[in-house]
Amino acid sequence: MKVTITDIAKAAGVAKSTVSKVLNDSPRISEDTKQRVREIMKEMNYTPSSIATGLARQSSQTVALLVDMSKESEFLNQYFYNIIGGIESVIGTRKYELTIANIQHNHPEGHFLQRLVLNKRVDGLIANTSVLSEALCEELHRLRFPYISVGEIQAPGSWVDFDNRSGGKMLTAHLLAQGYASVAFVGGMDGEAIREQRYAGYRKALEQAGRPLNEAWVHCGEAHEEEGYRAAMMLLQSGRPPEAIVCINNYIAYGVLKAAGELGVRIPQELGIATFDDYPLARYMTPPLTSLNIDTFRLGVAAGKLLMEQLGNPETPAKHLLLKPELIVRESSTRR
C-alpha cells in the first residue's frame, strides 16, 4: 500500500538518490529524467514521508505554540483563534506545521522542553509571556533555540506585542477631545504588566492635555464585572465624579454601564465610556461602546514572521515589534 522512494527508484529505473534529487528539484538533474520520475510519482501516488525527511535533515518543519490552558480567561483565550490563524498563515506557506502544546500537565517542570525542544519535535517556539518565565527564556537562549514571545519580555529574544501604552493614550485623548473634562481609569491589578502599560498611556494623555492626574479617579482591581460596578458606584457617587471613564476591558465596562444605569447617569451625555478590547461585548452594549480593537491575527502574523526569519538565519538579531491598536468610536463616547 505505502510507496517509498525506493519503489519510485525501481519503477523509474534510477537510483534512490536521483529520486531524492528530483524531489528537491536539484539543478544537476536533467529536465528529462525529472519529468519521467515525476510522472511515475504521480502514477504511483507517492508522497515522501516527512518523518524520514525530518530525520535525515535534522529538522521537523514544525513550530509550536505554547499555552497554559489551566489559566482561565487569559489574554490568549478570546483571541486564540485569530492568533493561530495569523501564525498559520505565514508558516503554512513555508511548509511548516503548527503544534499546540499545553505546558501545564502534571508532568515534571520543564517537561515541554523535553517533549518538544530537546526532542527535536519542533524547530521553533512561540509563546506568550504568561508561559515564558525569565528562566525559561534564558534556557532557550542558552540552547540557541529559536523562540518568539507574544508580549514584551525583558529576557533576551524577540517579541511582538500591542502598544498598550499608546492605546491608553488614544482612549484617554479621545475622551478629552470629545469634551469630557475629566477621565477616570478603572480596572487591572496594580503591578500587572498590561495594566501598567495601559495606565501609563492614560497618564501620558492627561499630561499632554495639561490635565492633572487625580489619584481618586484611578481604580485598581480584578478586571471583571463586579469590580467595574463597584468602582463606578464609588466614582459616580463621590463628591467629584469624573465625566468619563476608561475601562481596562469589556467586563469592567459592563459593570460600569450597569452602575451608571442604576444611578440614572446618562451615557454619553453625562458620562463618557471607552474601553480596551472590542471583543466580545463592546459592540453589543447599550449604548455601544467606543473601544480599542487589537487585531490579533496580525499579532500572529508578526510572531510567525519573526520566527521564520530566525529559523532561516539563526544569526538574526532579536527584534521587538509594537503593533498599533485601532480606535473604534461608538455612541458611548460621542457627546456631540
Added chain:
Amino acid sequence: MKVTITDIAKAAGVAKSTVSKVLNDSPRISEDTKQRVREIMKEMNYTPSSIATGLARQSSQTVALLVDMSKESEFLNQYFYNIIGGIESVIGTRKYELTIANIQHNHPEGHFLQRLVLNKRVDGLIANTSVLSEALCEELHRLRFPYISVGEIQAPGSWVDFDNRSGGKMLTAHLLAQGYASVAFVGGMDGEAIREQRYAGYRKALEQAGRPLNEAWVHCGEAHEEEGYRAAMMLLQSGRPPEAIVCINNYIAYGVLKAAGELGVRIPQELGIATFDDYPLARYMTPPLTSLNIDTFRLGVAAGKLLMEQLGNPETPAKHLLLKPELIVRESSTRR
C-alpha cells in the same frame, strides 16, 4: 552538544538495543542495568529524538485538528480554545501532540491529505463537519485512516456532537412551562443541519405540549443581529404576536432584544426570550438571557477519547456521541 542513544550505549558500556529497551522499560532487562543506564541518561541529559522514534515505529504520536480558517465566525471559532483544551487534555496524557492544520491554503485540493496523512505526519485526525466533505470521509475511510468528526456526519466514521434536537426541546419546553402560551423560533438558514436539528427539537416540544405549530412563528435567515431585529419586528407587530421567542444564537437574540426595546415590549413580562449558546453575550444582555450552554471542552475530550481508542485498536467500530447541553435560566424567561 546533542547526545544520542549511541552515546548512552557507549557510556554505559552496553548495546544500543539495550538502551532502547531501557527506554521502553522492557521487562527483559535487569533492574540493575536499567538503573545504571537511566542514571547515565540523566547525567548526560539525554532525550530520545521523537523523529527517529517515529521513523522506526512508523508513527508520529501526533494528531491533527483540521480547521478552515477562511470561514469567519464558524461554529468552532468561539469555542476553539475549549475544544483544543479538551482534546489536548486527553491526548497529552497519552504522549500525543496536537497540530492545527488549516485546510484552505492556495494549495491544490486535498493537499492536507498529502501534507499530513499520506505524509505520515499525523496518526489521526479530528475535524468538524464544515471541513469534512463526504468525499473526504470516504477517502479517509478507504485509507483506513483514523478520524473523528466534530458534528454529526452521514459518512462512515465516528463523530461527537451536541444534541441540538434535545436542546431545542429544552428551550421551548422551558418557555412553555414558564407560562408563555406561544413560542416562535427565529434564525438559521432553511436546510442548514444545525438549524434543522434545533428546529426539530422546537417542534417536538410543541407537540409534546399539545400546541399547534404555527408557520408564521418560524423565521429563517442568517444568524446575525439584523435578521433577528427584522424577524422580531415582524413577529411583534403582526396581528398575533408570539409570547416568547427561541433564538438560534446570541446575535439573533440581540436583534430581538433591540426590536422589543424599540417597540416598548417588556421582557420577560410581555415577551420571553431564550437562546442557544451562552457565549459571548447571553449573560451580559439586558435583561440577561436564558440560554443553552454547550461545554465544548467536553466535546474536545470526547473527540480525543474516541480518536485515542481508534488509534489503540483500529478495529474499534465507529461510535456516535451526543452530548447534552445545559439550560441556564436567567431573567429573560422568568415571568414569575
Added chain:
DNA sequence: TTGTAAGCGTTATCAC
C-alpha cells in the same frame, strides 16, 4: 538478560 544487525525512508557526499 544482553548484543548483533537489519531495517524505517530520506538526504548528502562522493565517485563515476
Added chain:
DNA sequence: GTGATAACGCTTACAA
C-alpha cells in the same frame, strides 16, 4: 547527470 553508500537515531527480530 547519475549512482553507490553512508549517515540520521531509534526499534526489533534473532542470536548468543
